[in-house]
Amino acid sequence: MIEIRLHGRGGQGAVTASRIIAAAAFEDGRYSQAIPMYGTERRGAPLTAYVRIDNVRVRERELVHTPDYSICFDEFISMNQIIANSLKPGGVVLANTKFKAEELPLAGDIKIATVDATGIALKHLGRPITNTAILGAFAKICPEISMKGVEKAIYKYFPGRIGDMNIAAARASYEQVSELVPAINKEAPKEVVEIVSGGYGALKDVSGWRVFEPVVDEEKCIGCKNCWIYCPEAALEWTANNKPAMISRSCKGCGVCANECPVKAIEMKRVEVKKK
Amino acid sequence: MSERMTRPQIPLEEGVITPGSTCQGCGAAMAARLTFKVMGPNVIRHGIPCCPDQSSKSPSTGSVFEGGGPCLTGTARALKALGRTDIKAIAFFGDGGTYDIGFGGLMSAAQRNENVFVVTKDNEAYMNTGGQHSGGSPKYAETTTDAVGPNSRGSPVHKINAAFAFAAMNIPYIATASVAFPEDLMAKVKYAKDIEGFRILLIQSPCPVGWRYDPAKTIEVARSGVQSGIWPLYEIENGSSFKLNYKPKELKPITEYLKPQARFRHMTETEVNEIQVYTTAKWEKYLKADELKQIVF
Numbered sequence: 285m286i287e288i289r290l291h292g293r294g295g296q297g298a299v300t301a302s303r304i305i306a307a308a309a310f311e312d313g314r315y316s317q318a319i320p321m322y323g324t325e326r327r328g329a330p331l332t333a334y335v336r337i338d339n340v341r342v343r344e345r346e347l348v349h350t351p352d353y354s355i356c357f358d359e360f361i362s363m364n365q366i367i368a369n370s371l372k373p374g375g376v377v378l379a380n381t382k383f384k385a386e387e388l389p390l391a392g393d394i395k396i397a398t399v400d401a402t403g404i405a406l407k408h409l410g411r412p413i414t415n416t417a418i419l420g421a422f423a424k425i426c427p428e429i430s431m432k433g434v435e436k437a438i439y440k441y442f443p444g445r446i447g448d449m450n451i452a453a454a455r456a457s458y459e460q461v462s463e464l465v466p467a468i469n470k471e472a473p474k475e476v477v478e479i480v481s482g483g484y485g486a487l488k489d490v491s492g493w494r495v496f497e498p499v500v501d502e503e504k505c506i507g508c509k510n511c512w513i514y515c516p517e518a519a520l521e522w523t524a525n526n527k528p529a530m531i532s533r534s535c536k537g538c539g540v541c542a543n544e545c546p547v548k549a550i551e552m553k554r555v556e557v558k559k560k
Numbered sequence: 561m562s563e564r565m566t567r568p569q570i571p572l573e574e575g576v577i578t579p580g581s582t583c584q585g586c587g588a589a590m591a592a593r594l595t596f597k598v599m600g601p602n603v604i605r606h607g608i609p610c611c612p613d614q615s616s617k618s619p620s621t622g623s624v625f626e627g628g629g630p631c632l633t634g635t636a637r638a639l640k641a642l643g644r645t646d647i648k649a650i651a652f653f654g655d656g657g658t659y660d661i662g663f664g665g666l667m668s669a670a671q672r673n674e675n676v677f678v679v680t681k682d683n684e685a686y687m688n689t690g691g692q693h694s695g696g697s698p699k700y701a702e703t704t705t706d707a708v709g710p711n712s713r714g715s716p717v718h719k720i721n722a723a724f725a726f727a728a729m730n731i732p733y734i735a736t737a738s739v740a741f742p743e744d745l746m747a748k749v750k751y752a753k754d755i756e757g758f759r760i761l762l763i764q765s766p767c768p769v770g771w772r773y774d775p776a777k778t779i780e781v782a783r784s785g786v787q788s789g790i791w792p793l794y795e796i797e798n799g800s801s802f803k804l805n806y807k808p809k810e811l812k813p814i815t816e817y818l819k820p821q822a823r824f825r826h827m828t829e830t831e832v833n834e835i836q837v838y839t840t841a842k843w844e845k846y847l848k849a850d851e852l853k854q855i856v857f
Contacts, residue, residue: 294583295769326611327583327769485615490579509567513742514779516589517614518578534578538585538768539776552776 285338286428287348291367292357293493295327297415300441301357302333304419307440308433309337317342328493328536330361337428355422356380357414359402359557360492365472368392376464378422380414381557385462389559391469397425399461402495406554408453412495416442420454421461431458490517494537496552502527504549511541511550561795561803562735562751565743571597576614585775587765587782588613588681590739592652595679595763598749603650604639606632608662610654611688613681628657629665632676640675648677648753655682658762659695659720670729670758677752678760683767684719691770695720698790699838700831702823703770714826718838723796726760727855730799733759738791739766740783744805748795764791772822784817789843796855804850814839 288305292298299320306316319334334348349370355378356367362379368390371377375394379385380401388396401417408417416438423431434454439447498511498520507526519534520541528541528550542550575596582589592613596603605620608628623631628651635649658666658680669676685703686692693705693715702714723734732755737745745763752759766782768775785791786806793805814836818824827835849855 326581327775329581486577488577488579488581493584509570513567513570513594514590514739516582516586516593516778517580518574518576518593522572536579536584538778539774540585540778543776544779 285336285342286353286426287351288335288337288353288355289348289351290333290335290355290357291361292331292333292415293327293361294329294331295413296357297413298331298333298357301355301415301419302335304415304434304437304441305335305422305429306337307437308419308423308429309335311433311436312430314339314428315341317344319347321347328490330358330492351375353378353422353426355418357401357418358492359495359555362398363389363557363559365390368394368467368472376425377467378418378425378461380418383557383559385465386468387559388467389469389473390467391472392467394467395464396467397421397462397464399457401457402554404453404456404460408456409449416450417453417457420456420458423454424458424461425464431455489533490536491532494535494555496537496539497535497555498530498537498539498541498550499553500528500530501549501551504547506547506549508546510544510546514540514544516540561797561801562744562747562805565747565750567743570743570746573597575599575601575618576616578614580614581612582614583767583769583775585768585778586611586613587739587767587778588654588683590742590778591679591681591745591763591765592616594739594742594745595652595749595761598746599648599650599753602646603648604635606635606649606651606653608653608657609688610657610681611683613652616652625657625661626665628653628662628678629667629669632678633669633672633674636675649675651676651678653678653680654686654688655680655684655696656686656694658682658760659722663695666760667725667729670726670731670760673731673757675756676758678758679749680722680760680762681765682762683765683770685767685770687767687770695722699835700824700827702826708826713831714823723760723762723794724855727796727799729758731759732757732798734762734796735760736762736764736791736793738764738782738786738793740779740786741793741806744793770823773820777820781817781820784812784820788812788814788817789839790814790817792843792846794846794850800854802849802853802855804846807847807850811840811843 302318306318309316317336356362362381373393385396399421401414405417423434520528596616603618607622684696693703697715698719700714706715735748789811
């Protein structure tokens with residue numbers, strides 16, 4: 285039996301991906317099981333899902349505690365040790381990141397493969413929904429799943445034109461995924477903010493939720509306060525010189541400010557993930 | 561009736577702790593932020609099971625769905641017994657807690673004319689649990705319990721006109737507001753805050769996940785809802801005096817409101833026309849009431 289753990293954020297389709305993997309294994313004539321794990325997750329909050337694949341009927345019903353494979357759908361969570369924790373010795377991590385496998389700050393007896401799934405998703409789907417974009421890569425590094433099965437399963441969940449777009453994304457990631465490399469680091473760097481909760485109350489930090497962030501062009505800005513009043517999270521501070529400034533820990537990257545700016549002085553730019 | 565508010569009059573200080581745990585582009589989070597900006601610190605907030613919008617800096621208490629009205633009544637009477645007229649009992653409920661499950665409790669609180677202020681963030685379904693049909697769901701909207709298929713075309717019934725249901729109780733103040741018109745919303749909260757008796761404010765707050773549109777378009781969707789007459793902004797005082805706060809010369813076609821939302825994607829032209837006729841007929845009634853400055857029963 286192989287067990288898979290998926291790390292993602294609400295809205296990236298980690299739960300759908302777990303179903304697609306299970307369906308793909310089923311299409312290949314095997315038994316499978318997909319388990320979503322929900323808390324009070326909303327779109328943007330970190331969550332996990334699990335998959336089991338076996339040649340005989342899967343009788344277990346509990347969560348996966350020591351997976352063989354760990355897949356991460358989010359660029360920020362990919363920089364965090366939680367995706368490599370409690371893997372079986374020699375387990376495989378597939379991370380969505382622009383960095384090379386050797387550069388990731390992950391430690392342990394693991395092998396790492398990387399793919400820039402967010403880039404692929406933006407190119408093929410126009411939206412940062414990375415689930416199908418990473419499944420192609422997974423079909424390549426995991427001998428238990430075939431690309432044919434994944435394509436069949438994607439069509440089952442997204443029939444028609446949307447299915448074609450998703451399959452194009454899956455094929456692109458199948459081509460672009462890196463080789464498996466053993467992790468170099470012996471010890472993982474310490475976390476500054478806990479990724480799962482991101483703190484509570486006044487300490488809450490949602491800076492990892494956003495794929496795009498607002499960049500204000502102060503030359504163009506006319507100081508109308510539209511962006512400030514329409515921001516759901518009060519993430520734009522009104523500064524002394526009558527211009528807005530982003531509060532990094534509050535912004536979720538919804539894009540309302542850029543959409544409501546009458547002079548288009550705010551641009552949503554893709555966030556650069558930096559190494560710690 | 562509320563007095564006009566301008567952008568520079570909006571207080572810079574926040575009444576809520578941000579960021580909350582809502583989805584990106586949440587309309588309810590905007591509604592909470594704007595409401596508690598004006599309410600100030602001297603309030604006791606009441607909640608019922610609904611989406612976790614912004615937590616306010618004031619003390620808050622929670623109850624069950626049906627318990628919204630009774631719980632508010634208890635707080636209001638306790639405050640009166642203590643002689644603390646400076647503290648207000650305010651509710652921040654969802655549409656499920658106002659339009660259907662909590663309706664009974666709120667209705668009897670309205671009948672007794674308790675000294676409470678109810679604010680409803682209306683996202684037109686039970687969005688917290690995955691988008692089931694509520695009394696707020698408009699006709700033809702696809703929800704997880706109103707499937708679209710050969711035998712079902714989404715929600716089979718029109719949205720409850722809750723404002724007029726409460727108006728029939730002759731309560732001191734009823735108003736509707738939209739997150740796309742923050743000055744109007746805050747002026748209404750400011751006015752309703754100090755009235756004695758039962759007052760209710762219904763805020764339409766779009767939900768990007770349940771209504772299925774791009775989170776960046778939250779305000780755009782809310783604004784087109786008001787401009788097309790789907791969600792008119794008005795105030796009713798003492799169950800009869802009526803004032804329409806936003807009167808465009810000409811209504812926008814409702815397709816502008818329906819189109820960005822994937823929950824209406826299945827609608828045929830006949831169905832869109834039906835909603836257009838329904839909306840225009842209602843709008844005419846509102847215009848007439850505004851002319852007479854009162855509702856004629």
